[in-house]
Amino acid sequence: MAAGWRKGLARLQSIGIDAVLIATLILMVELLVVAFSGRRGATGLLLTAEQILDLLNYVWAAVAGIILAGSWNLFYRTLGASPGRALVRGVPEWESELEWTQTLRGWFTAIFIEFTFFAGWLITELDLYDFLTKFGKAADIVRGLAHPSASVLHEGLVLLVQTIFLAFMATAFAIPVAFVLAFPSARNLTRGTFLSRTAYTVSRTFMNFVRAVEPLVWALIFISWVGIGPFAGVLALWVHSVAALTKLYSEQIESIDTGPMDAITATGAGTLQVLRFGVVPQVVPPFLSFTIYRWDINVRMSTIIGFVGGGGIGYILKPRVDLGEWGEVGTLVLLIAGTVWLMDIISAKIRERIV
Amino acid sequence: MSGAPAPSTSSAVAVRVEDLGMVYPGGVRALEGVDLEVRDGEFLAVLGLSGSGKSTLLRCINRLVNPTEGKVWIFGDEITALSGGDLRSVRRRVAMIFQQFNLVRRHTVLNNVLSGSLGRARLLPSLMLTFPQSERDRARANLARVGLEDRASSRADALSGGQQQRVAVARALMQEPRLILADEPVASLDPALRHSVMRHIEALNREEGLTVICSLHDIDLVERYATRLVALRAGRVVWEGLPQQFDRTTFKEIYGEDAEPASNTGF
Numbered sequence: 001m002a003a004g005w006r007k008g009l010a011r012l013q014s015i016g017i018d019a020v021l022i023a024t025l026i027l028m029v030e031l032l033v034v035a036f037s038g039r040r041g042a043t044g045l046l047l048t049a050e051q052i053l054d055l056l057n058y059v060w061a062a063v064a065g066i067i068l069a070g071s072w073n074l075f076y077r078t079l080g081a082s083p084g085r086a087l088v089r090g091v092p093e094w095e096s097e098l099e100w101t102q103t104l105r106g107w108f109t110a111i112f113i114e115f116t117f118f119a120g121w122l123i124t125e126l127d128l129y130d131f132l133t134k135f136g137k138a139a140d141i142v143r144g145l146a147h148p149s150a151s152v153l154h155e156g157l158v159l160l161v162q163t164i165f166l167a168f169m170a171t172a173f174a175i176p177v178a179f180v181l182a183f184p185s186a187r188n189l190t191r192g193t194f195l196s197r198t199a200y201t202v203s204r205t206f207m208n209f210v211r212a213v214e215p216l217v218w219a220l221i222f223i224s225w226v227g228i229g230p231f232a233g234v235l236a237l238w239v240h241s242v243a244a245l246t247k248l249y250s251e252q253i254e255s256i257d258t259g260p261m262d263a264i265t266a267t268g269a270g271t272l273q274v275l276r277f278g279v280v281p282q283v284v285p286p287f288l289s290f291t292i293y294r295w296d297i298n299v300r301m302s303t304i305i306g307f308v309g310g311g312g313i314g315y316i317l318k319p320r321v322d323l324g325e326w327g328e329v330g331t332l333v334l335l336i337a338g339t340v341w342l343m344d345i346i347s348a349k350i351r352e353r354i355v
Numbered sequence: 356m357s358g359a360p361a362p363s364t365s366s367a368v369a370v371r372v373e374d375l376g377m378v379y380p381g382g383v384r385a386l387e388g389v390d391l392e393v394r395d396g397e398f399l400a401v402l403g404l405s406g407s408g409k410s411t412l413l414r415c416i417n418r419l420v421n422p423t424e425g426k427v428w429i430f431g432d433e434i435t436a437l438s439g440g441d442l443r444s445v446r447r448r449v450a451m452i453f454q455q456f457n458l459v460r461r462h463t464v465l466n467n468v469l470s471g472s473l474g475r476a477r478l479l480p481s482l483m484l485t486f487p488q489s490e491r492d493r494a495r496a497n498l499a500r501v502g503l504e505d506r507a508s509s510r511a512d513a514l515s516g517g518q519q520q521r522v523a524v525a526r527a528l529m530q531e532p533r534l535i536l537a538d539e540p541v542a543s544l545d546p547a548l549r550h551s552v553m554r555h556i557e558a559l560n561r562e563e564g565l566t567v568i569c570s571l572h573d574i575d576l577v578e579r580y581a582t583r584l585v586a587l588r589a590g591r592v593v594w595e596g597l598p599q600q601f602d603r604t605t606f607k608e609i610y611g612e613d614a615e616p617a618s619n620t621g622f
Contacts, residue, residue: 259457262419263523267530268447268474276482277470281461 010088015069017084022072023065025112028119030056035122049123072104080104144326145333152328155316156335163312164339166230167298170237175291177242181207182249183275189253203246210243215301219310230311237298237305244297248290249283256282289351296347300340369395369430369534369566370416376424377411377590385411386422386590393568395533398560400581400598401570404610408590409570413536416568417449418442430533447474450527452556454539456519460512464503464522467511468494471529490529497525501555517548524555535559537569541576549573553580577601 034052041047047055072082080103081092100106181203183189190200219236226232261278269277306314313332320328372391378384385408393399401409415422418434426435434445450471458467462484469486472493476486486494498504501521506514511522520540527535537556541549557580559565571577577584578598586594586609594605607614 259453259455260459262414263451263453263457263526264459264470264473266417266419266446266449266451266536267471267526268443268445269470270443270473270478272478273473273476273481276484277459277462277473281459285461 011073014082014084014088015066015073017087018069018072018082019062019065019084021065021083021108021112022068023061025108025115026061026064027056027058028115030061031119031122032115049125053123083109140324141326141329145330147327148331148334149325149327150331152316152320152331156313156332159306159313159316160335160339162230163302163306163314163336164299166233166302166310166312167237167295169234170241170298170302171291171295173234173238174241174245174294178245178249179287181242181246182253183279185246185250186253188256188258189275189279207243207246210239211247215240215305216308219305219308223309228309228311233302233305233310233312236310237301240301241294241298245290245294248294249287252283252286252290253279292347292350296340296343299343300336303336367395367430368428369393369397370568371428372412372416372425373427374425375412375415375422375427377408377415377420377422384590386415389425389587389590389592391585391592393566395566396560396564398557398567398569398580398582400577400584401568401587402572402577402584402594402609403570403587405572407587409587410538411590412587413451413538413568413570416536417446417451419451443474447530448532449534449536450530450532452520452523452527452535452537452540454542456516456523456543458511458519458522458526460510462511463508464498464511464514465491465494465507467522468498468525468529471526474530494525494529497528498522500528501525516544517551520544520552521555524552528559532565534566534568537567539570539572542572549576556580574601574606 031052034047034055039047041051069082069084072079073085076082076085080095081089083105086092086105095103095105098106100110184196184199185203185207187200190196215236218239219232222232222235226235256279258278260282261274264274264278302310302312303314303317306312306316307318309315313336317329317332320332370391370393372389375386375389375391376384377386389408389412401412403409411420414420416427416429416434418427422435426433428434429445429449432445434442437445459470462470466484469490472486472490473481476490480486495504495507498507501524503514503518503521503525506518506522511519514522535556540556541552544552553576556567556569560567560580569581571581578601581598584594584596584598584601585592586605588609594609596605
């Protein structure tokens with residue numbers, strides 16, 4: 001019974017995969033046909049990529065995809081295994097010797113990859129002509145960047161110091177929180193009881209959610225909470241760093257040697273003592289290394305956070321970009337680049353020493 | 356099952372194992388219906404191929420893994436029925452020595468020895484790696500017993516394998532145990548150094564009357580140190596007896612027809 005049920009599920013899986021692939025190919029072909037048909041929209045202009053995507057017959061493509069996928073899976077003996085079938089059940093033996101050009105699946109895959117590039121070209125509106133002929137406007141910016149103006153140097157240096165400390169505070173405050181959260185987030189420590197498994201699920205889910213939200217969005221939230229300024233930036237980077245460090249720390253905990261834990265457990269020690277003696281000594285050096293790396297990342301990120309009002313050097317960069325003061329922008333960009341470069345070297349050196 | 360019954364001494368039972376079974380998550384069966392009685396003061400050697408369940412048996416006795424069937428008593432306490440503080444207080448009397456030493460590699464030798472006293476240490480100071488002077492003195496004395504008093508402040512991973520295992524013996528001594536579980540204690544040591552570690556375990560057994568359950572795969576070591584043997588095969592006890600009764604036929608029985616003794620001095 002169970003075997004038959006599993007076989008049916010596998011068949012459905014492979015048909016599902018094939019249906020998605022075939023429908024996608026049909027839609028990509030349709031996209032190209034519409035794009036090259038020269039059709040114009042209501043305004044008389046050529047259709048944009050978004051408008052074409054809006055026009056496609058998704059339902060029909062899906063129906064056709066399902067029918068074609070079904071037939072391919074039904075007649076796989078004559079047509080050869082479909083991509084879905086090959087994925088789910090492996091390439092059948094009688095095909096394993098064949099070159100890709102000798103199977104329908106091979107040709108299908110090749111055509112699919114080709115069309116992905118064609119469709120991608122259209123959807124992202126790549127335009128080599130613009131790229132090669134319209135450098136003029138950008139030349140101003142590049143010229144400005146290459147001729148940094150000294151007028152903003154003083155203010156820039158002051159805010160650069162703020163940026164570095166902003167990143168430092170965010171990282172430092174993130175360490176204790178991430179350290180505590182890392183233990184319940186480590187699979188190997190949370191297999192025992194129902195309580196610990198729940199703690200794992202809760203902390204992992206929470207951290208994945210926090211990490212999924214961009215630091216830029218956190219910055220906006222904290223700016224309306226504590227007002228524009230570096231404190232909002234610290235909070236935004238802090239939240240993001242907690243999530244990122246928790247993940248790195250807990251992965252490190254998952255890769256420890258469990259031998260010392262066993263040995264300490266066997267002495268009759270309690271859970272906290274087992275963690276203190278069996279786990280902590282193994283993870284502290286890599287934790288330090290991750291943390292320094294995180295500080296480095298936070299310096300880079302704080303520039304963007306500053307753009308929306310989170311303090312630091314990004315805060316004065318934004319108005320100068322808007323006003324087109326490219327010389328001053330150039331100065332600030334050079335300051336940032338220099339700092340990032342220095343931090344990178346220093347953090348690499350420290351990490352080398354620790355691990 | 357062949358061989359003689361356990362020696363008919365009248366001493367108390369140290370460990371009793373009843374119908375012990377272990378199926379790991381994922382369905383691998385490691386032990387099945389193991390019955391065993393270890394008398395106080397015995398040196399019991401556990402034999403068997405790797406994968407025969409020796410490690411699992413030892414780990415079930417102090418509950419480093421939880422058996423899925425059966426019961427274990429240690430000096431009258433049913434450890435398989437305990438949890439929390441009660442389980443820990445039984446573990447305190449049972450020291451374990453591991454094949455891979457399992458020291459805290461980044462800690463000092465002295466700290467590693469002191470970790471043997473964690474079971475009765477006060478929680479907060481122990482988390483700050485602070486131990487009372489009396490325990491520190493005891494740790495030094497135990498290090499001296501295994502001949503490593505001058506290495507107290509070295510990092511554990513700076514020591515050789517044989518020295519690390521002797522530190523593990525000192526850690527075990529810190530527990531003031533009545534029972535020692537030793538899981539292949541010399542298998543990862545240079546053959547020339549094996550007796551240096553085994554002699555310490557033997558001394559605890561002979562001079563202080565500690566009960567020892569020790570898995571070994573070297574027949575020479577078994578014959579020299581053990582007072583009784585049990586052999587496991589595929590998670591079951593297939594032979595039980597005295598070292599003198601162990602011969603070539605028994606060897607084939609335990610290790611299979613294709614096996615040959617690694618050294619020919621034993622027979």
